[in-house]
Amino acid sequence: xxxxxxxxxDFRNFEHVEVVPHERFNILTGANGQGKTNFLxxxxxxxxxxxxxxxxxxxxxxxxxxDEALLEARIERGGHERKVRLEIGPRGKKIYLNDQxxxxxxxxxxxxxxxxxxPDDIGVLKGSPSRRRDFIDRAxxxxxxxxxxxxxxxxxVLKNRNALLKEPKIDGSLLSVYDDQFIEWGARILRRxxxxxxxxRPVLERTFHAIFSPDYHAGLTYEPTWMEGTIDVERALEQDxxxxxxxxxxxxxxxxxERQRGYTVVGPHRDDLVATLNGREVxxxxxxxxxxxxxxxxxxxxxxxxxxxxxxxxxxxLDDVSSELDRxxxxxxxxxxxxxxxxxVFITTTHRDHILLDDDLRVFQVREGNICSI
Amino acid sequence: xxxxxxxxxxxxxxxxxxxxxxxxATRLAFFVLNEPEETSRELAEALxxxxxxxxxxxxxxxxxxxxxxxxxxxxxxxxxxxxxxERTQDLRAVERTGDFRGLYHVLHGLISPLDGVGPDDIHxxxxxxxxGERKKEDQVEEIIAATSPxxxxxxxxxxxxxLLEPMGLKVTxxxxxVPIGGDLEYTxxxxxxxALAQRRQM
Ligand SMILES: Nc1ncnc2c1ncn2[C@@H]1O[C@H](COP(=O)(O)OP(=O)(O)OP(=O)(O)O)[C@@H](O)[C@H]1O
Ligand SMILES: [Mg+2]
Ligand SMILES: [Zn+2]
Numbered sequence: 001x002x003x004x005x006x007x008x009x010d011f012r013n014f015e016h017v018e019v020v021p022h023e024r025f026n027i028l029t030g031a032n033g034q035g036k037t038n039f040l041x042x043x044x045x046x047x048x049x050x051x052x053x054x055x056x057x058x059x060x061x062x063x064x065x066x067d068e069a070l071l072e073a074r075i076e077r078g079g080h081e082r083k084v085r086l087e088i089g090p091r092g093k094k095i096y097l098n099d100q101x102x103x104x105x106x107x108x109x110x111x112x113x114x115x116x117x118x119p120d121d122i123g124v125l126k127g128s129p130s131r132r133r134d135f136i137d138r139a140x141x142x143x144x145x146x147x148x149x150x151x152x153x154x155x156x157v158l159k160n161r162n163a164l165l166k167e168p169k170i171d172g173s174l175l176s177v178y179d180d181q182f183i184e185w186g187a188r189i190l191r192r193x194x195x196x197x198x199x200x201r202p203v204l205e206r207t208f209h210a211i212f213s214p215d216y217h218a219g220l221t222y223e224p225t226w227m228e229g230t231i232d233v234e235r236a237l238e239q240d241x242x243x244x245x246x247x248x249x250x251x252x253x254x255x256x257x258e259r260q261r262g263y264t265v266v267g268p269h270r271d272d273l274v275a276t277l278n279g280r281e282v283x284x285x286x287x288x289x290x291x292x293x294x295x296x297x298x299x300x301x302x303x304x305x306x307x308x309x310x311x312x313x314x315x316x317x318l319d320d321v322s323s324e325l326d327r328x329x330x331x332x333x334x335x336x337x338x339x340x341x342x343x344x345v346f347i348t349t350t351h352r353d354h355i356l357l358d359d360d361l362r363v364f365q366v367r368e369g370n371i372c373s374i
Numbered sequence: 375x376x377x378x379x380x381x382x383x384x385x386x387x388x389x390x391x392x393x394x395x396x397x398x399a400t401r402l403a404f405f406v407l408n409e410p411e412e413t414s415r416e417l418a419e420a421l422x423x424x425x426x427x428x429x430x431x432x433x434x435x436x437x438x439x440x441x442x443x444x445x446x447x448x449x450x451x452x453x454x455x456x457x458x459x460e461r462t463q464d465l466r467a468v469e470r471t472g473d474f475r476g477l478y479h480v481l482h483g484l485i486s487p488l489d490g491v492g493p494d495d496i497h498x499x500x501x502x503x504x505x506g507e508r509k510k511e512d513q514v515e516e517i518i519a520a521t522s523p524x525x526x527x528x529x530x531x532x533x534x535x536x537l538l539e540p541m542g543l544k545v546t547x548x549x550x551x552v553p554i555g556g557d558l559e560y561t562x563x564x565x566x567x568x569a570l571a572q573r574r575q576m
Contacts (some may be wrong), residue, residue, distance in 0.1 A: 019510035156488075156525040174493060176486065177532040181525070 030366035118319035
C-alpha cells in the first residue's frame with residue numbers, strides 16, 4: 001500500500017499544499033507548530049474518516065476563515081490505483097472514491113490503511129482499558145474492515161440491553177431477544193480479539209527484541225475481566241459455541257447483579273489487555289522510555305503482523321518518534337525500518353539528524369503551512 | 375425576534391420536518407412569503423386534508439383514506455402470508471418488486487429500548503390480535519419479518535418470532551443481501567427481490 005500523491009486545501013494551517021512522497025521513507029522536518037502533525041492527521045483522516053486528535057471537530061479541521069477543507073490522495077494497493085477525496089464542511093464530512101460519493105462508509109474502509117505512533121500513544125499502556133481495546137480493535141479493523149460494523153452492532157445491542165435493564169418492569173421475552181443478540185455479537189468480537197492476540201504475540205516479541213534489547217521479553221495477554229478464572233483460548237478459537245456458552249453462562253450468573261445495577265456487567269466491552277516485560281506488568285513497573293518503546297513495538301508489530309498474515313502493509317506514521325528514545329534505541333529503530341524490504345513511512349522531526357536514514361528517502365521542509373521537498 | 379412572531383413560528387414548524395435544518399427552514403419560510411397567498415392556502419389545505427382523511431387500515435395499519443386499505447380488500451391477494459415491515463415506505467418498496475402477493479402489516483416503528491420505544495409503542499399488538507382473530511378465516515400460515523438488518527430491525531424480528539411461533543405460525547426473515555445497517559427503502563429492487571426470495575426460517 002502506497003500513497004502516490006496528496007493535495008490539501010484549507011486543511012488546518014495549510015492553504016494549499018501538494019506532496020509527492022517517496023515510496024519508502026519521507027522525513028518531514030520543521031520547528032514546533034509548523035504543521036508536521038497536521039500533515040499526518042490528514043493521512044489518518046483519509047484512512048479512518050476521523051481524526052486521531054480528540055478535540056478535532058469539523059470546524060477545527062478547516063483552516064481558520066475558510067469554508068471547507070479538501071483532502072485528496074492517489075493510493076496504490078495491489079497494483080490498483082484509487083483516488084480518494086474527503087470534503088470537510090462545518091456540518092459534516094463527505095468521502096469520494098474514484099469521484100463517486102460513498103454512501104455506506106463500510107464500503108470505503110480498507111482503501112487506505114495507516115498505523116500512527118505519536119506522543120499521545122503513551123496512553124495506550126498508561127491509560128484506561130478502553131485505550132488498549134481501541135488498539136486491538138483498530139488492528140483487527142485494518143485486516144477486516146467489516147469488524148467496524150460488527151463492533152458498532154455490538155455497542156448498539158449493548159446500549160439497548162442496558163436501557164431495557166433500567167426499566168422498572170422488564171419484558172422477559174424482549175430481554176431474551178437482546179440476550180441472544182448480545183451473545184452472538186459479543187462472541188464474535190471476543191473470538192476476533194483472542195485470535196488477534198494469539199497471532200500478534202510472537203510478532204510483538206520479535207519486534208521488541210529488535211528495537212529495544214534481546215534481554216527483554218515482551219508479553220501480551222487478553223483478559224476477559226468478567227470471567228471467573230482464565231479463558232481456554234485454544235478451545236475458544238476452535239469451537240464456535242464455546243465462547244457463546246461462556247457468555248450465556250456469565251449472563252445467567254450475573255442476572256441479579258445487572259438488574260440491580262441497571263447495566264450489563266459482563267462482555268468484551270469490559271476486557272483488558274495486559275502487557276508485561278520479563279513477566280512484570282508494564283503499567284506498574286516499566287519506565288517511561290520502556291513504556292514508549294513497548295507501544296512503538298506494538299505499532300510496528302501491527303504492521304508486520306498484517307504483512308505476514310494478510311499480505312499488505314499499512315503506511316506507518318511516526319510523529320516525533322525520536323524525542324524520547326535514547327541513542328541506542330533510536331539506532332535500533334532505524335536499523336529495523338531499513339531492514340524491512342518495503343513499506344512506506346512518514347516521519348516527523350524537529351531535528352533531521354535524529355533520523356538515521358540516508359537512502360531511499362525524500363526530505364520535506366514544513367514551514368508555516370508550506371511543505372517543500374529539499 | 376420573539377418566539378411568538380409568525381415568521382419564527384413558521385421556521386420552527388418547518389424545522390420539525392425530517393432532513394430540514396435551520397437554514398433550509400428559513401429559506402422555505404421566505405419562499406412561502408414571496409409566493410402569492412394562493413400557494414399558502416393550497417399548502418395549508420393539503421396538510422389538513424391529509425391529516426383528516428388519511429388514517430390507518432384497521433387490519434394492517436397501512437395508510438389509507440378509508441377504513442381498510444386497497445391491499446387488504448384485494449380478493450386476489452394471498453391471505454396466508456403476512457409481510458411485516460417497519461414503515462409504509464418499506465411496504466411500497468416491497469410492492470415495487472412485484473414478487474409479493476400476500477398481505478402486509480406496518481409497524482410504524484421498531485423496538486428500541488434505547489430510544490424508549492417498547493413493543494407497545496409500535497403497532498405490534500394489532501398484528502397479534504389480527505392473526506389471533508383471523509387466523510382461521512384467512513388461514514395465516516407464515517409471517518415474513520421484513521424489517522431492516524439493523525440492530526432494532528433484528529430485535530423486532532426476533533421478538534415477533536418469540537410471540538408468533540408459539541401461536542403455531544411459521545416466522546421467516548428476509549435474507550440479507552440487504553446491506554447491514556442499510557435502509558430497506560433505499561435498497562435496490564433486484565437486491566430486495568432476491569432477499570425476499572431467499573427468506574429463511576428463523
Ligand atoms: N484550523 C486551523 N487553521 C489554521 N491553523 C491551524 C488550525 N488548526 C491548527 N492550526 C495551527 O497549526 C499549528 C500546529 O501544527 P502542528 O500540530 O502540525 O505542529 P507541528 O509541526 O507538529 O509542531 P510540534 O513540533 O510542536 O509538534 C498551530 O500553529 C496551530 O495554530
Ligand atoms: Mg507535532
Ligand atoms: Zn390493510
